[in-house]
Amino acid sequence: MDKTYKVSHKVYLNDRLNQVFFHGKLTHPLYVQVTFDRRTIYFKSYYFELFSKARYVIIMDGEMFGPKMEDIIKKENELIDFIVEKNLSDFSLDLFKKEYAFYSKDLCDVTEEGFIKYLFVFFQDEGMPALATTVHEGSKFRILYDVVRDMKRAFTPPLYEKLVKNSFDYAPPYFPLYGFMQQTKKWPMLSLSVMEWENPKTKEGFRDYVQKYFPAVDAGEVVKEVEGWLQELKKRSNA
Numbered sequence: 001m002d003k004t005y006k007v008s009h010k011v012y013l014n015d016r017l018n019q020v021f022f023h024g025k026l027t028h029p030l031y032v033q034v035t036f037d038r039r040t041i042y043f044k045s046y047y048f049e050l051f052s053k054a055r056y057v058i059i060m061d062g063e064m065f066g067p068k069m070e071d072i073i074k075k076e077n078e079l080i081d082f083i084v085e086k087n088l089s090d091f092s093l094d095l096f097k098k099e100y101a102f103y104s105k106d107l108c109d110v111t112e113e114g115f116i117k118y119l120f121v122f123f124q125d126e127g128m129p130a131l132a133t134t135v136h137e138g139s140k141f142r143i144l145y146d147v148v149r150d151m152k153r154a155f156t157p158p159l160y161e162k163l164v165k166n167s168f169d170y171a172p173p174y175f176p177l178y179g180f181m182q183q184t185k186k187w188p189m190l191s192l193s194v195m196e197w198e199n200p201k202t203k204e205g206f207r208d209y210v211q212k213y214f215p216a217v218d219a220g221e222v223v224k225e226v227e228g229w230l231q232e233l234k235k236r237s238n239a
Contacts, residue, residue, distance in 0.1 A: 007084050007091060009034045011045065011076040013069075022048075023057045023066035030069070032076060034096055041093050046104040047072045047079075047191075054141045056188050067188045075189070079104055082195055102234050103198075106191040107226070108181055110233060111172035112144055118171035119148075122163060143190070145178040168217050173225050180209040194230060 013028040020029055030048035034041050050056075057066035083099045084091065116139050123132035135147065152160050167175055181192040184205075196202050203223060210219035 007034065007036045007088075009077075009080050009084070011073045011080075014042075020052075022052055022069075024064035027069070030072060030076075032080065032100075034080070034093060036091060036093050036096075039093060041097065043097070045072065045076055046100070047075050050106055050109060050191065051188070055139075055143050056190075058188075065188075071189055075191075075193075079193070079195055098238050102238075103193065103195040105194050105233060107194065107197060107229075108145075108174060108178045108190070108192055111174035111177060111229060112139070114172040115144060115167065115174035118167055119144075119163075121170075122166065126159070143178075145175065145182070148175065164214075165216070168214070168222070172229060173222055176210050176214060176222060177206070177226065179213065180206050183209070194233070197226070197230070 010033050012031060012033065014031040015028045017029055019026040021027075030045035032043055032045055051067040051072055057064050059065075079100070083096060083103060087095055087099060116136055120132045120136045123129070123135065135144075139147065148163070151163065155163070164175065177192060182190060185191070192202075197206075206226075207219045207223055210217060210222050214222075
């Protein structure tokens with residue numbers, strides 16, 4: 001008979017490492033431990049890194065408010081359970097690490113950099129180099145989607161419409177992805193993982209969102225574009 005092995009895991013604060021600041025408070029880094037066939041691997045939590053970014057904090061009355069550690073641990077456990085269940089028949093720790101690197105990724109986060117580059121070029125072309133640099137640098141500390149939405153109030157309608165319309169041709173689909181995600185998530189746990197995207201209901205909801213808010217755009221093509229980004233992301237995860 002073939003031997004069967006149990007997969008065990010835990011998400012924990014690694015007190016063997018120095019404490020780091022997490023939105024104004026010192027804490028040990030969050031790590032993941034997975035054990036299978038008497039072998040154990042350890043690595044830093046992706047979601048701890050993601051939600052440590054400055055854009056995930058707000059300051060009110062001099063205090064910093066951001067994601068709670070228990071919410072990050074919950075997301076990690078949901079992801080790990082998904083990967084283990086998905087690969088139970090041929091599980092290995094090497095496969096787990098590749099799957100983790102792929103399915104954990106936040107689609108809004110991985111498409112943001114390309115959208116920032118698009119905005120930089122757009123404002124340069126529009127004769128606003130100072131604004132181009134301001135948006136490029138300021139995006140490190142503010143959610144880029146919110147910045148663009150504020151532009152709707154500040155810009156003339158033709159300029160804003162041009163910015164959004166051109167983004168579908170020259171930028172990754174960050175803007176519609178973030179807008180869709182924001183409708184279903186609550187601050188500050190604003191992310192859309194590859195794991196969530198793989199659910200057919202998520203893709204269907206995204207298609208409906210694009211059709212409703214961007215009727216001039218082919219929603220099916222936008223979905224295909226997201227899928228193309230995922231293929232490239234999977235190649236990098238498996239490299």
